[in-house]
Amino acid sequence: MAAGRAAERGISVLLLEKMEKPLRKLRISGKGRGNITNSKPIEEFLQKIHPCSSFMRPAFSLFFNTHLVKFMNRIGVRTVEERGGRVFPASQRAWDVACALQGWAQRTGVETLCHARVTDVVRGKSGLFTVTFDQKGAKRTAQSAKLLLATGGLSYPATGSTGDGYTFAQKLGHSLTPLRPSLTPIEVAGFSRYGFDDVQMRNVKASAAADGKIIAEEFGELMLTTFGVCGPIILRMSRSIVDALRAQREVKLLLDWKPALSKQQLKNRLKRELQGSSIPNVGALLRKLMPAPLIPFFAEQAELQARAKVGKGSEAKIVDTLKSCALQVCGYRPFSEAIITAGGVSLGEVDESAMQSKLAPGLYFAGELLDLDGDTGGYNLQIAFSTGWLAGEAMARELRAES
Ligand SMILES: Cc1cc2nc3c(=O)[nH]c(=O)nc-3n(C[C@H](O)[C@H](O)[C@H](O)COP(=O)(O)OP(=O)(O)OC[C@H]3O[C@@H](n4cnc5c(N)ncnc54)[C@H](O)[C@@H]3O)c2cc1C
Structure with a gap:
C-alpha cells in the first residue's frame, strides 16, 4: 500500500520482498476470506486498537474504512459487509485482494523484487540509506533517500514475517516495547486428558480473572481443543490474559455455559428432563444439555460420576457448574499460532502525522x-x-519538497 501510494505520487519505488510473492499473510487472512476492514465509526473503531489508539487518528483521517472500500472498488475489488460491520471482498477470496493490490502497485510503477531478503540497513552520514539484501544467494545493495520498514510482526512466520524489521529498527536507534503473541489460543491445565477435538460451543459467557479480579469478559463462540480453548471470544480476551500471565498473575477462565438461563430456570429445566423420560445416569442427563464429548470433562468439573445415578445434590452441582465453571489457565500459544504480535516499535519515537521516525529522518514505518x-x-x-x-x-x- 505504501509503495503503491508513493509511486502513484510520482516517486521511484523499489519493494523488496523476501518470499516468492508479496502479501502472503493477507492471502490467508480471515480464513482465506480477507476481513479487510470494519465499517464501525471512528470512535468505536479506535476502541478496538491497542495500546494507544490515538496514534492512528492522523492515518485514519487521511485513509479510513470508507476510503479503503472506495480504493478497493477502484482497483477492481467489490466488497460486502457482514455481521458486526466486518468487510470482505465480495468474491470471499483474500487472494483477489492481494492480486488487485499487486496489479495496482505494478501499474503505478513500483519495481518489486521477490526472493529478496533484506539482511542489513545502514543510514550513512549523508542521510542516504543503504539496504543490503540477499536475492537467490547473491548479495546485493540498494540506496535510497527514504526507507520504509513494513516487515510485519512475528506471528505466522511461514508467511515471511519473522521479525527482521525489529532488528533493523533497533539498529537505526529505535526501541521496542515487549513483543508477545496476541489473538492467540489459551492453554488450560489438565485439558490434554479429555482429548477434545475442536468441540464448538455457542453463546457462552466467558470472563478472565487475574488474581481474582475480572480483566476481560466476552460473549459468543469458543472451542475446546486438545491443549485448551480457542475461538473468537478467547482470541478477543487473549491480549489481557497473555499480559496477566506474563506479569506472573494467577489467571482463571470463568465460563457460564448457559448465560440466557438463570439458576432457577436451569433447575426447572433439569426437573422437567428427569420427569419426562427415564434418565439412567448423570451422563444421560448431561447429554440433554451439551455435546457428548464434553460430558466426562463436565462431570469431573461438577465432581460427579457420569455413570452414577442422578442422586440427591447432583442437580445443584450441575447447575452450579453450568453457571460458573472455573478453568486454570496455564499458558498461551506461541507466535506461530497467534494472529497478531502485540508490542513493537515504540510509538513515542514515530511521528504519527507522517509515520516518520523522530530519531532517524527519512525512515518510515507501517503495519504490524x-x-x-x-x-x-x-x-x-x-x-x-x-x-x-x-x-x-x-x-x-x-521527496518532492526536497527536490
Ligand atoms: C492467520 C491470520 C489471519 C488474519 N486475518 C486477518 C483478518 O481477517 N483481518 C485483519 O484485519 N487482520 C488479519 N490478520 C492480521 C493481518 O494479516 C496483519 O496484521 C497484517 O497482514 C500486517 O500487515 P504488515 O504489512 O504489517 O505485515 P505482513 O503482512 O506480515 O507483511 C510483511 C512482509 O514483509 C516481508 N518481510 C519480512 N522480513 C523481510 C525481510 N528481511 N526482507 C524482505 N521482506 C521481508 C514478509 O515476507 C511479508 O511479506 C490475520 C493474521 C493471520 C496470521
Missing part, C-alpha cells in the same frame, strides 16, 4: 511492526493499510 494491534474484525488490516497509505503519501511529499 509498530506497537499497534487490533482486535479481530478487520482492524489489523485497516491499521496496515492506513499507516501504509499515510507513509507512502508522506514520503512522496517530503
Whole structure:
C-alpha cells in the first residue's frame, strides 16, 4: 500500500520482498476470506486498537474504512459487509485482494523484487540509506533517500514475517516495547486428558480473572481443543490474559455455559428432563444439555460420576457448574499460532502525522511492526493499510519538497 501510494505520487519505488510473492499473510487472512476492514465509526473503531489508539487518528483521517472500500472498488475489488460491520471482498477470496493490490502497485510503477531478503540497513552520514539484501544467494545493495520498514510482526512466520524489521529498527536507534503473541489460543491445565477435538460451543459467557479480579469478559463462540480453548471470544480476551500471565498473575477462565438461563430456570429445566423420560445416569442427563464429548470433562468439573445415578445434590452441582465453571489457565500459544504480535516499535519515537521516525529522518514505518494491534474484525488490516497509505503519501511529499 505504501509503495503503491508513493509511486502513484510520482516517486521511484523499489519493494523488496523476501518470499516468492508479496502479501502472503493477507492471502490467508480471515480464513482465506480477507476481513479487510470494519465499517464501525471512528470512535468505536479506535476502541478496538491497542495500546494507544490515538496514534492512528492522523492515518485514519487521511485513509479510513470508507476510503479503503472506495480504493478497493477502484482497483477492481467489490466488497460486502457482514455481521458486526466486518468487510470482505465480495468474491470471499483474500487472494483477489492481494492480486488487485499487486496489479495496482505494478501499474503505478513500483519495481518489486521477490526472493529478496533484506539482511542489513545502514543510514550513512549523508542521510542516504543503504539496504543490503540477499536475492537467490547473491548479495546485493540498494540506496535510497527514504526507507520504509513494513516487515510485519512475528506471528505466522511461514508467511515471511519473522521479525527482521525489529532488528533493523533497533539498529537505526529505535526501541521496542515487549513483543508477545496476541489473538492467540489459551492453554488450560489438565485439558490434554479429555482429548477434545475442536468441540464448538455457542453463546457462552466467558470472563478472565487475574488474581481474582475480572480483566476481560466476552460473549459468543469458543472451542475446546486438545491443549485448551480457542475461538473468537478467547482470541478477543487473549491480549489481557497473555499480559496477566506474563506479569506472573494467577489467571482463571470463568465460563457460564448457559448465560440466557438463570439458576432457577436451569433447575426447572433439569426437573422437567428427569420427569419426562427415564434418565439412567448423570451422563444421560448431561447429554440433554451439551455435546457428548464434553460430558466426562463436565462431570469431573461438577465432581460427579457420569455413570452414577442422578442422586440427591447432583442437580445443584450441575447447575452450579453450568453457571460458573472455573478453568486454570496455564499458558498461551506461541507466535506461530497467534494472529497478531502485540508490542513493537515504540510509538513515542514515530511521528504519527507522517509515520516518520523522530530519531532517524527519512525512515518510515507501517503495519504490524509498530506497537499497534487490533482486535479481530478487520482492524489489523485497516491499521496496515492506513499507516501504509499515510507513509507512502508522506514520503512522496517530503521527496518532492526536497527536490
Ligand atoms: C492467520 C491470520 C489471519 C488474519 N486475518 C486477518 C483478518 O481477517 N483481518 C485483519 O484485519 N487482520 C488479519 N490478520 C492480521 C493481518 O494479516 C496483519 O496484521 C497484517 O497482514 C500486517 O500487515 P504488515 O504489512 O504489517 O505485515 P505482513 O503482512 O506480515 O507483511 C510483511 C512482509 O514483509 C516481508 N518481510 C519480512 N522480513 C523481510 C525481510 N528481511 N526482507 C524482505 N521482506 C521481508 C514478509 O515476507 C511479508 O511479506 C490475520 C493474521 C493471520 C496470521
